[in-house]
Structures are given as structure tokens and as C-alpha cells.
Amino acid sequence: MTACRFPLSATIAALAAVALVSLAPLAQADTLQDISKLLKQGQQAQALEKTDKYLAGKPKDAQGRFLRGLILTEMNRTPEAIAVFTKLTEDFPELPEPYNNLAVIYAQQKQYDKAKQALEMAIRTHPSYATAHENLGDIYARMASQAYDKALQIDSSNASAQTKLAMIRDLMTASSRPTPGKPVAATAATTAALAPAPAETKPAEAKAEPKAEVKLTPSAVKPNGPPVAVSAQPVAQTPAPVAESKPAPASASGDIAKTLDAWAAAWSKKNVKVYLSHYAKDFQTPGGESRATWESERAKRLTKPGSIQVSIGSLSVTSEGADRATARFRQNYRSASLKTSSSKVLVLVRQDGKWLIQQERVGK
Amino acid sequence: MKRQYTIMRLRTLAMAALVCGPLVAANFSAAATAAARYSDAGPEPLLARVFEHIEQNHLDVALQEVEALVKAYPNFHLGNLIKGDLLLARSRPIQAFGNIANAPLDKLADLREEAIARLKAYHDKPPANYVPRYLLQMRADQNYAIVVDTQKSRLYLYQNEKGTPRFVADYYISHGKLGTDKVREGDKKTPIGVYHVTGSLSRQKLGDFYGSGAFPISYPNEWDRRNGRNGHGIWLHGTPSNTFSRAPKASDGCVVLANQDLDAISKNLQIGLTPVIISNSIEWLSLDDWQAERGSLKKQIEQWRTDWESLDVERYLNHYSKKFIGDGQDLAQWSARKRQVGSGKTWIKLSADNISMFRNPGKEDMVVVTFDQDYRSNNLSNVMKKRQYWQKEEGHWKIVYEGAG
Known part of the structure; x- marks a missing residue:
């Protein structure tokens, strides 16, 4: 169903090419891909012309309009870009990308309150959306910097100006996005509205790399410590995903409890190999980084000198089907430098009879 | 009996320590409960609420409160600093009060002092009575x-x-x-x-x-x-x-x-x-102690007045300290002049009205007394505003300074 992508990096291009061949009406995809290429080459005027032509035939098309917003942003036609993205948020309130890009533009204009609101909307639609989370973190940091300037009567704007928020270049369809527990009906509706696609795309989609947006700049602040310490405070407005779930059958939750104990034990023993073996192949890395980067980062953390103790408390498991479940628990982490207790959510999938972690995040 | 009204106990609070280091805990004495009637001027009530929420780890509410605070007091630097910390806490863990890189340490220290002073004053009000x-x-x-x-x-x-x-x-x-x-x-x-x-x-x-x-x-x-x-x-x-x-x-x-x-x-x-x-x-006194203290001094002043009227110069001079200096004269010069003047008096009528008595802060027992003096005698009358400094020496109030007020 991921009909239209604008692959801007080599890996994604490769993946998307496969997807595009099998999934989308070819002409449409070609046009959008051409526009994307033009934009990448800096030929904004041509890109815009082509987009306008494309949209003349499909005035409601989200992909085309999203691309138009990007082009206008790059052309510094900011008010028009704002108008395009704003209209997209009105017509497709379930899409986080237009909100995110609106926020980036507002942040450039130092309208941090507006940027914050837009990002909160992006996160509300998709609680696990990494780019929006990171951007929101940056917005908070900038607002903090503004407050500090006022408090200390200094000008720190130089320091903060260096962090640039990530504009999302690629409008994903809802089904390819990590959406734990998102009601199927809504997903289907969203996808249908965006790009109707044949039903047999389902298997392909499952294999698609979950991360599709291209980050222009790395996030400014890389937190230290284990994943639990990543955000000092989970964004409060994030609603718990609505899960059509019922309590897991006793056996499944028993298996999951055992899996998590083993996972925590491997972590405590600093057994990197066993620890990482608990993660599914399609694990969605928290920052959207590559699996390799994430693994080496985790390995580095785990093997830091000093003891680590991880234990799990108040576990509650809800299953979504036989092979998918969400585990919520208190993660108690203690190392030489840090002691935390935080709520943790893991989405687990059963593959070959083994429960593996597909998503990991802090929060409720 | 004098009493320091309470001594604040400073407590390091786990969460608040991240933001403010040692923070004043609400250590209410029984008397402070009675102090609830006191009016609150300024940003302290809101500021205190912000810190209470930080202490309870309600950082969202704390941020809302601090936003209300800086809205009410836009140039309140301390409020803006806390706002900065609370915002930054949403994007990364924070370690200390004022998490800005290259922050001027003296300014941060000043704001921290101000926070402590304001919170202390808010939580530790003088007892009502x-x-x-x-x-x-x-x-x-x-x-x-x-x-x-x-x-x-x-x-x-x-x-x-x-x-x-x-x-x-x-x-x-x-x-x-x-x-x-x-x-x-x-x-x-x-x-x-x-x-x-x-x-x-x-x-x-x-x-x-x-x-x-x-x-x-x-x-x-x-x-x-x-x-x-x-x-x-x-x-x-x-x-x-x-x-x-x-x-x-x-x-x-x-x-x-x-x-x-x-x-x-x-x-x-x-x-x-x-x-x-x-x-x-x-120093704070209960109203009873305050009454006793002012009563004893008032009696001394009244004694001084009647002793002056009595024409007994020695009794009058008995109120003056050996350390006395007034009108540029020490006690010997002052005494000599009073004895000389006193010899010509057949009657003196003295009134002291509108007396004010303010104790001088510090270790010495000293009180500044000011009054309207109406002096009449057989050969001289004089109306003046007079100021005296009375000091307690070996349990007795003595005048150490006297002059026009």
C-alpha cells in the first residue's frame, strides 16, 4: 500500500523502487519521482511546474500537495508553503508529516509556540513518530534557551541557531508507519484516501523498512544513558495508543514474562549477543537510526564499565492477535551513574515461536 | 524573653535538587499556621506552587504554573530561568539549576539565592501574634x-x-x-x-x-x-x-x-x-513580652521626667551613663552645666508627649527615644523635639546620648 515514496537516500531508493514497481500505478509514481529528483537537483522552478501540472489532474492528491509544500519551502515562499501544509493538516488530520513540516517552518520563524502545537498534533496522530519527537525536543530546547536569555539577560541565540529541525521529505502512508495498536479501520481509511492500492501488497509492506523519512540534520542533543533515560519526560500529551486488544491468553503472557526476564537478565549480565537476540529483525529503532548504528550504540552502553541491574515490575500484557502483543511494565535500571524507574512499553511479535521485541519506548 | 521565631530547616529534595539544589521545605510551625491571614504580595505564592509541583515530579503542571508566573511578571528573571529548565527537561535530562551552556555563574548564583530567599520568606512567615x-x-x-x-x-x-x-x-x-x-x-x-x-x-x-x-x-x-x-x-x-x-x-x-x-x-x-x-x-516578641519590655522603659523615661522636675540635679543626673555624650559634652561637662543651671531654678515643669521608642537592632540593649519636650521653668521655657539613646547597663536603662531630634 505504500504507493508513493520519494526516496532520497540510496537505501530507501532501492527499497522503494521494488515497492513502486509492484504497488503503484506506474505513471503517477514516475511523475512524482521525477519531481522529487528535480527538487533534489535544486531545480525548484521545474519541479513546481511539474507538480502544478500533476495537481491540475489530481487536485486532492496528498502526495503531490505535500511535495508542493516542500518545493515552496525550499523556494522560501514560506507563506504559501504554510498554506499548503496547513490545508493538508485539515484535509488529512491523521498524517503527521504535514504537521511536522509546518512546525519546522514555524520554528524557522521563531514561532516556537506554534511549532510546538503542530508537533504535538503530529505526535498525537502517531505517538511513535521519531522525527516529530526529536523536533519537539529541539523546540523545547529553543524555548528553554529563550527563557534563559530572558532570565540571565544574555544572548545565546548563536548557540541554538545551529540546531536545525528536520523537515520530513517523504509522506508515508499510514500503514507503513509504525502505528502500534492503531485501529485497523482507521488505517485502512487513511490509506484508501491517500493511495488506493491492491490488497496483495500486504506482505511486501511488512518487509518495508519502517523508517522512511530522511533526516537533514542529526538531532542536536544525544542523551546519555540507557534508553529509559532518553527523554527526561515523555511528552505528556501523547495519548496511549488505542488498541483493540483483550488481555493476553495466560500462556502468551507467561511466555512474554519469561522473555522479558531473559531480556533483562541479559542486559544485567551485559551479554550483548543475547540481549540483541531479543529484538526482531524489523525492530523499529527509537531514533530511526539504522539497525547497525543502534546495535553498536547499545553494545557500547551495555559494555560500559560498572555493573548494571535491570529488573521488571508490574508487567501487563495485552495481545493483538496470536502473534503480537504489547507489554507495559516498570523498568528499574541501576548503574554506577544512574538509577531510574520508568514506564516502558514493548511491542512484541512472535516469530518462529519466539517472542521478539519490535518496538521499545518509554511511556505509558 | 526573646525568640527567633523559627529556624528553617533546609532539606535536599531529590527531584527539586535537579532544578534548584537544596530547596526550602515547607516546615510549618504551629504559629505559621496562624500566619495564614498574612497577605501575600508578589510572585511567591505562584513560585512556591511551581516548586511544589517540581518536588512531586509534576513537571507538566509546574511548567504551566511557571508560564502563568512569567505572564504575570514578564521581567521576573528567576521565573524565566525555571521555565527554561522545565522546558529543557522535556528534551533532555537536566542536572542543575540553570542548564544553559556558558551561563554566567554569578548570575545563576544570584537567581538561586533569590529563589531560596523568596521561598523561605513564603514558607516561614512570622507568627501572627x-x-x-x-x-x-x-x-x-x-x-x-x-x-x-x-x-x-x-x-x-x-x-x-x-x-x-x-x-x-x-x-x-x-x-x-x-x-x-x-x-x-x-x-x-x-x-x-x-x-x-x-x-x-x-x-x-x-x-x-x-x-x-x-x-x-x-x-x-x-x-x-x-x-x-x-x-x-x-x-x-x-x-x-x-x-x-x-x-x-x-x-x-x-x-x-x-x-x-x-x-x-x-x-x-x-x-x-x-x-x-x-x-x-x-527579633520577634510575643505581645506579652513586648508589653513588658516597653512598660519597663516607659517607666524609666517617666522617672527621668519627674526627677528633672524635682530640682534634685543628682537624681536627674543618675539617669545618664558614664559613656554619655550630648551637645558635644561628656558626662562631666554635662553634669557641671546641669548643676550650675539647676542652682537658679525654683520650679521646672516638663512634659514629654508623642513619645516613640524604637529598639536599635543588634546585641546592645539600646532604644532610640524621640518626643516633643515642653520645658518650662521660673527663668526659661523651651519647646523642642528631643531624641535620646537609652542603653541598658547592668540591668538599668541609662541615657548615652541626648540632643535635638
Whole structure:
């Protein structure tokens, strides 16, 4: 169903090419891909012309309009870009990308309150959306910097100006996005509205790399410590995903409890190999980084000198089907430098009879 | 019996430590509960709520509260700093108060001091049924009195309610960069003693630095001069427009209030009349102790008056200390003159009206007494405003200074 992508990096291009061949009406995809290429080459005027032509035939098309917003942003036609993205948020309130890009533009204009609101909307639609989370973190940091300037009567704007928020270049369809527990009906509706696609795309989609947006700049602040310490405070407005779930059958939750104990034990023993073996192949890395980067980062953390103790408390498991479940628990982490207790959510999938972690995040 | 009204216990709070380091815990005494009737001027109630929420790890609510705080007081630097911390806490873990890179440490330290001073004052109010020991007696037309506690960075406004001081409000203040006990010009210290408001300078006559106005006070007083203390230009004044308040220790010796606070007290100030008593640490008395203290001194003053009327010069001179100096004369010269004058008197009628008695802050038992003296005798009459400094020596009140007030 991921009909239209604008692959801007080599890996994604490769993946998307496969997807595009099998999934989308070819002409449409070609046009959008051409526009994307033009934009990448800096030929904004041509890109815009082509987009306008494309949209003349499909005035409601989200992909085309999203691309138009990007082009206008790059052309510094900011008010028009704002108008395009704003209209997209009105017509497709379930899409986080237009909100995110609106926020980036507002942040450039130092309208941090507006940027914050837009990002909160992006996160509300998709609680696990990494780019929006990171951007929101940056917005908070900038607002903090503004407050500090006022408090200390200094000008720190130089320091903060260096962090640039990530504009999302690629409008994903809802089904390819990590959406734990998102009601199927809504997903289907969203996808249908965006790009109707044949039903047999389902298997392909499952294999698609979950991360599709291209980050222009790395996030400014890389937190230290284990994943639990990543955000000092989970964004409060994030609603718990609505899960059509019922309590897991006793056996499944028993298996999951055992899996998590083993996972925590491997972590405590600093057994990197066993620890990482608990993660599914399609694990969605928290920052959207590559699996390799994430693994080496985790390995580095785990093997830091000093003891680590991880234990799990108040576990509650809800299953979504036989092979998918969400585990919520208190993660108690203690190392030489840090002691935390935080709520943790893991989405687990059963593959070959083994429960593996597909998503990991802090929060409720 | 005198009593420090409470001693704050500082407690390090786990969460608050991240933001503010050691923070004042609400350690209410029984008396402080009665103090609930006190009015709250300024940002303290909101500030205290912000810290309570931080303490309980309700950072979202704390951020909402601090946003309300800086909305109400846009130039309140401390509020903005806490807001910055709470915002930053959403994007990464924070370690200390003021998490900005390259923050000027002195400014951060100032804001931290201000936070502690304000929270302490808010949580540790003077008991309702206690009065500052200094306000022994206000004369009937002294409508208000001001008492400053430099250690607490606090100014207390009292109203004269038929002779009894009644608390009206208290305000955050700044004092001298280098502390208190001013001795000489330019030492950047705030004087300690009994003074009064001597004038009023309007905003129009002053630069922005003094904010909404200034009220000079009577430093150096008689006792300062006698002790060789000099300097001048100690004022109560406001705050520049770019900030709501200044650090606890920020001035060149003046007592500095937020503009809204100066405006609030200024309507109560009477030029030449309103006492301003500056102390390092206010001593508080229960009303009973206060009554006893003022009663014993009043009796002494009355004794001095009747002994003067009695024409018994030696009995009259018995009220004067060996350390006495007045009109440039020491006790021997003073005694000689009184004996000489006394020999020509057949009658003396003396009245002392509108007596005010203000205890001088500090270790010495000393009281500044001011009154309207109407002296009549067979060969001379004189009406004057008189000031005496009475000091307790070996359990007896003695006059150490006397002159025109």
C-alpha cells in the first residue's frame, strides 16, 4: 500500500523502487519521482511546474500537495508553503508529516509556540513518530534557551541557531508507519484516501523498512544513558495508543514474562549477543537510526564499565492477535551513574515461536 | 524573653535538587499556621506552587504554573530561568539549576539565592501574634513603620493600630553587595539601625535605575556619627525597567524593592515620620513580652521626667551613663552645666508627649527615644523635639546620648 515514496537516500531508493514497481500505478509514481529528483537537483522552478501540472489532474492528491509544500519551502515562499501544509493538516488530520513540516517552518520563524502545537498534533496522530519527537525536543530546547536569555539577560541565540529541525521529505502512508495498536479501520481509511492500492501488497509492506523519512540534520542533543533515560519526560500529551486488544491468553503472557526476564537478565549480565537476540529483525529503532548504528550504540552502553541491574515490575500484557502483543511494565535500571524507574512499553511479535521485541519506548 | 521565631530547616529534595539544589521545605510551625491571614504580595505564592509541583515530579503542571508566573511578571528573571529548565527537561535530562551552556555563574548564583530567599520568606512567615522587637512604641501620628530583615531579604510593613503594630504586608528586597553594617562612604554596605524616611524623589527626577521612585532615609543617624560612620544617600528605591527584581545582595547600600512593591508602600510613607528600621535578623516578641519590655522603659523615661522636675540635679543626673555624650559634652561637662543651671531654678515643669521608642537592632540593649519636650521653668521655657539613646547597663536603662531630634 505504500504507493508513493520519494526516496532520497540510496537505501530507501532501492527499497522503494521494488515497492513502486509492484504497488503503484506506474505513471503517477514516475511523475512524482521525477519531481522529487528535480527538487533534489535544486531545480525548484521545474519541479513546481511539474507538480502544478500533476495537481491540475489530481487536485486532492496528498502526495503531490505535500511535495508542493516542500518545493515552496525550499523556494522560501514560506507563506504559501504554510498554506499548503496547513490545508493538508485539515484535509488529512491523521498524517503527521504535514504537521511536522509546518512546525519546522514555524520554528524557522521563531514561532516556537506554534511549532510546538503542530508537533504535538503530529505526535498525537502517531505517538511513535521519531522525527516529530526529536523536533519537539529541539523546540523545547529553543524555548528553554529563550527563557534563559530572558532570565540571565544574555544572548545565546548563536548557540541554538545551529540546531536545525528536520523537515520530513517523504509522506508515508499510514500503514507503513509504525502505528502500534492503531485501529485497523482507521488505517485502512487513511490509506484508501491517500493511495488506493491492491490488497496483495500486504506482505511486501511488512518487509518495508519502517523508517522512511530522511533526516537533514542529526538531532542536536544525544542523551546519555540507557534508553529509559532518553527523554527526561515523555511528552505528556501523547495519548496511549488505542488498541483493540483483550488481555493476553495466560500462556502468551507467561511466555512474554519469561522473555522479558531473559531480556533483562541479559542486559544485567551485559551479554550483548543475547540481549540483541531479543529484538526482531524489523525492530523499529527509537531514533530511526539504522539497525547497525543502534546495535553498536547499545553494545557500547551495555559494555560500559560498572555493573548494571535491570529488573521488571508490574508487567501487563495485552495481545493483538496470536502473534503480537504489547507489554507495559516498570523498568528499574541501576548503574554506577544512574538509577531510574520508568514506564516502558514493548511491542512484541512472535516469530518462529519466539517472542521478539519490535518496538521499545518509554511511556505509558 | 526573646525568640527567633523559627529556624528553617533546609532539606535536599531529590527531584527539586535537579532544578534548584537544596530547596526550602515547607516546615510549618504551629504559629505559621496562624500566619495564614498574612497577605501575600508578589510572585511567591505562584513560585512556591511551581516548586511544589517540581518536588512531586509534576513537571507538566509546574511548567504551566511557571508560564502563568512569567505572564504575570514578564521581567521576573528567576521565573524565566525555571521555565527554561522545565522546558529543557522535556528534551533532555537536566542536572542543575540553570542548564544553559556558558551561563554566567554569578548570575545563576544570584537567581538561586533569590529563589531560596523568596521561598523561605513564603514558607516561614512570622507568627501572627508576634511583633518585631524594635517597634516598642510608635507615636499616634506615625501611621506605619518599616522593618527590614537583610538576611531574609524581606521588608515588613506594619500599621500603627492604636499603639500596637499590626502586620500589613511583606516584600522581597535587595540590600548591599557587600552586606550590612555600613561604616564608610562607598563600602557597598547597608546600614543597620533606626532611621526614618526623610524625603521623596519622584520617578521623573531619577534615572530608570531607581525605578518608580526613591525615599531617602536618615543615615547616618546620631549614633552612627558618634561611632564615626559616614557616607550618605541610603534610599529605599525601585528597580530598573529591564528586571522585576534584583539579586538579594545587589545594591550599593540601598534597600531595593520591586516597583510594584515600592508603589504599594509609598502611599503609606510619611516624610520625616515613618520609621525605617534595618536589621540583620529581626527579633520577634510575643505581645506579652513586648508589653513588658516597653512598660519597663516607659517607666524609666517617666522617672527621668519627674526627677528633672524635682530640682534634685543628682537624681536627674543618675539617669545618664558614664559613656554619655550630648551637645558635644561628656558626662562631666554635662553634669557641671546641669548643676550650675539647676542652682537658679525654683520650679521646672516638663512634659514629654508623642513619645516613640524604637529598639536599635543588634546585641546592645539600646532604644532610640524621640518626643516633643515642653520645658518650662521660673527663668526659661523651651519647646523642642528631643531624641535620646537609652542603653541598658547592668540591668538599668541609662541615657548615652541626648540632643535635638
